[in-house]
Amino acid sequence: MSKTDEISQIEDDFATLAALAVGPTPESVRLMLAKLVRRYRITHPALAGRLGDALRTSQTRTAGHAVLRKASTSLMGNEDQLPVDADSRNSLIRIFDDLGGLDAPLLTPELQQGIDAIVRERKNRKRLESHGIPPTRSAILVGPPGVGKTLSARWIAFQLGKPLWVLDLTTVMSSLLGKTGSNLRAVFDHAKANEAILLLDEVDAIAKRRSDEADVGELKRLVTAILQEVDAWPATGLLLAATNHPELVDPALWRRFDHTFRFDTPVPELTEAAIRRFFRGSQEAFEEVIPLLSLALEGVSLSDVEKVVASLRRRALLENTDPVDLAMPLATEFAHKLDKKQRLVLALRLAKSLLPHETIRALTGVSRDTIRKYAGPSPVRAGRERRNEWQLDSS
Template structure:
């Protein structure tokens, strides 16, 4: 269009060209922040060492209250750098997110970048491992230098891939030197950008790594209230009775597990032309059948005591007889 209007409408043509020059792209994700430099490439494969998150505005993550407070504090520090500067302070430059898979670490990083209006750059550390180990340190330096060049949020995913314990006898010397390179780069990180790292295996990290981060946030598996909020977010207008039942069948599961269940139910409902509620109930009951009698009974009792569900309905959902539920309740009261 810019080419087409070059002769008939010069102003429009130039405006379109300016828009294209300033718009971020996969090759230059920080162009709208004044940095048109392309993302760094691996010297061997010529593939990008970093990718820009292109999933659009992030939904507000469902987090336990203490975790939510820490993440929001991190956001507030970077949104109010001038107020901190008046007191001679700088915002937290780096944060380490630990916890099992599917508990919201990446989603929290995406939400922070969205709140701060900065591009989110994601580095999967396994992708920078060059076939020539001596180049891996160079790859990491190139990525970190690129992220430092403009205000951004950089997420180092699967940090344990690289930052393993240096006393691990199974690791070669080059990888141990790589940990040293990474620690130096973390120490030099500027306050103008935010460096986040995520790991599912904190026990594998070199002890020196923990001390280098300004903030460490340990994401636990969600509790009942967090699962209930997440299921409500994923499934929309589904009755609280059904959601309470699903929460108890998902005990010990992650947010990712809960989302997979809802998405599976949505697909099943669409294919079988049935209500989402019925599909969710069926999947919940499938999970229940995989449990032993003691767990099924406890879920039935919990539904009656905490879910404001009648004994009859709890029996229908769990397959446990009403007499059995009543006896367990009497035993617990005694």
């Protein structure tokens, strides 16, 4: 955001705040203040702190939940009517609004087919219901961190033309256990009333096995409450859940969800596709090392792949370093884990990508004579002019 746009945003926010201050509903002022605290917490922490102090000293407490549970239109729009914790006044829901555009998640064909089926059912919900067929109401996404669970949930919401609401565990999990149940009910009630797409991220934190002796009775009752809410979830909305630790989730919860989607570490084809996507405008400069990187990053989560690619792009631009030289340490680390036969297979695969034989020999330890025997003569290095062009374009 430019400085001019930032100033304009601040002016609009405080003009709205002034209009609410002279209006008939003081609680709207509190809601607006809560929104401004969230908005400026990073960019203007001092301002956010002063607004937070004003919010905490306010004595307007009584009308909060009544106002929040209504779906009527206000000056601030739907975001400001989201449920909040009664004590901290922090929102119980985080919002991903990707309606301006979103890249599709990189998924296996099986997973993509399942995700597309949910979108298709939700878009044709009324047609299904007219034939007495209920659409998918819920799904749970299971897999290690960084493999696309949250992005897939965002993609579903984007395809359906809605923002994604995410349960904010840090706010919902109150230090007062009884308040956690109230916060959860407020979130579910509000989501159902607005036909929302709601994601229970890290659901294992609030739906742990009730057989766990380490948990107190209040937390076990919380699991029962969640099960009841999932059972009562209407077909008008879509309920999603995600977990990195399926072994911690209460078995009864699995039966409540219509579908289970399992995300695994990416297959090599997805890794290479991710690398090409994350390089974006500088892909051409790195073209000859992309096969190297896809091998070196095999089995790594896509979020970590993105971090590696971003680091390589920064270094190539700022240090004026050859992309091959940047990629070599990663690839060498990978190659050292292979046995002799696997290194030969790797060498021949790299030869097909037109990487020079001397580079392949340094990487794999396979002699140039052996590479030449199976793959033919070494290609001529190319692409340095492309790198120069990329550096000019990126500056």
